[in-house]
Amino acid sequence: MNILQLPERKLRREKIVMVTCYDYTSARIMAQSDVDMLLVGDSAAMVMHGHESTLPISIEEMSWHVAAVKRGAPKKFIVGDLPFLSYRRSLSATVDAVAQLMKAGASAVKLEGINGSEETIRHLVHSGVPVMGHIGLTPQSVNTLGGFRVQGSKDEDRQRLKLEALACERAGCFALVLECLPETLAAEITAALAIPTIGIGAGAETDGQVLVMQDLLGLNLDFRPRFVRRYLDGNKLLLDAFNNFASDVRDGSFPASEERYAG
Numbered sequence: 001m002n003i004l005q006l007p008e009r010k011l012r013r014e015k016i017v018m019v020t021c022y023d024y025t026s027a028r029i030m031a032q033s034d035v036d037m038l039l040v041g042d043s044a045a046m047v048m049h050g051h052e053s054t055l056p057i058s059i060e061e062m063s064w065h066v067a068a069v070k071r072g073a074p075k076k077f078i079v080g081d082l083p084f085l086s087y088r089r090s091l092s093a094t095v096d097a098v099a100q101l102m103k104a105g106a107s108a109v110k111l112e113g114i115n116g117s118e119e120t121i122r123h124l125v126h127s128g129v130p131v132m133g134h135i136g137l138t139p140q141s142v143n144t145l146g147g148f149r150v151q152g153s154k155d156e157d158r159q160r161l162k163l164e165a166l167a168c169e170r171a172g173c174f175a176l177v178l179e180c181l182p183e184t185l186a187a188e189i190t191a192a193l194a195i196p197t198i199g200i201g202a203g204a205e206t207d208g209q210v211l212v213m214q215d216l217l218g219l220n221l222d223f224r225p226r227f228v229r230r231y232l233d234g235n236k237l238l239l240d241a242f243n244n245f246a247s248d249v250r251d252g253s254f255p256a257s258e259e260r261y262a263g
């Protein structure tokens with residue numbers, strides 16, 4: 001997938017598919033798949049490192065994840081998430097953070113929210129860095145939002161989110177993630193923009209969809225919001241495999257004769 005194809009994909013109503021990815025082995029599998037874009041999301045803080053929010057992950061950790069994904073899927077379009085506050089200190093600190101992700105192999109960066117970031121986005125875009133926006137439930141603002149909850153239910157919030165979406169497009173974002181919004185609002189935003197929207201928990205009317213890999217693979221049984229569809233019973237399959245290994249070791253059936261070196 002090439003960034004120049006995105007507006008055309010929107011016009012032709014060909015859905016854009018993005019999945020999060022954080023490691024080399026999964027990236028190698030996704031490299032063979034029909035998925036358009038891999039998002040090295042800061043959700044890595046939660047699903048890879050076990051934190052309760054996305055806030056603790058650092059730019060160094062994000063760069064390691066981007067580099068691993070790039071080695072596994074060198075030809076895929078890779079979006080690297082800018083971690084909490086890494087794009088809010090100063091323009092120079094932002095450019096350093098972005099440089100780390102791009103040099104690690106990202107094809108683009110993603111940042112959350114728009115208020116106070118318009119100039120940053122313009123500067124990055126003019127410097128040759130494609131920027132994906134992200135509005136609605138922005139997990140880096142979990143403490144301000146009062147938890148992980150659907151956004152845009154009240155009229156004033158709907159209006160504000162529409163204005164934020166337009167501001168992302170004006171600042172130069174090439175695509176926009178809409179997270180946890182009512183379907184009608186996501187549809188209105190999608191219709192108002194020339195750039196594609198990629199939804200997660202934002203209904204069926206967005207130009208594309210993204211899911212977190214662990215949710216899609218059924219690896220995280222504690223997390224079951226209504227927007228997640230599990231394509232694999234991953235937790236059960238992996239647990240069975242570990243238990244079968246343990247049982248084979250204990251009853252002596254592993255290693256079998258063909259799994260040993262003779263001589």
Ligand code: KIV
Nearest residue numbers: 020041042043177210
């Ligand atoms: O970090 C992430 O995984 C994300 C997606 C939920 C869009 O930002």
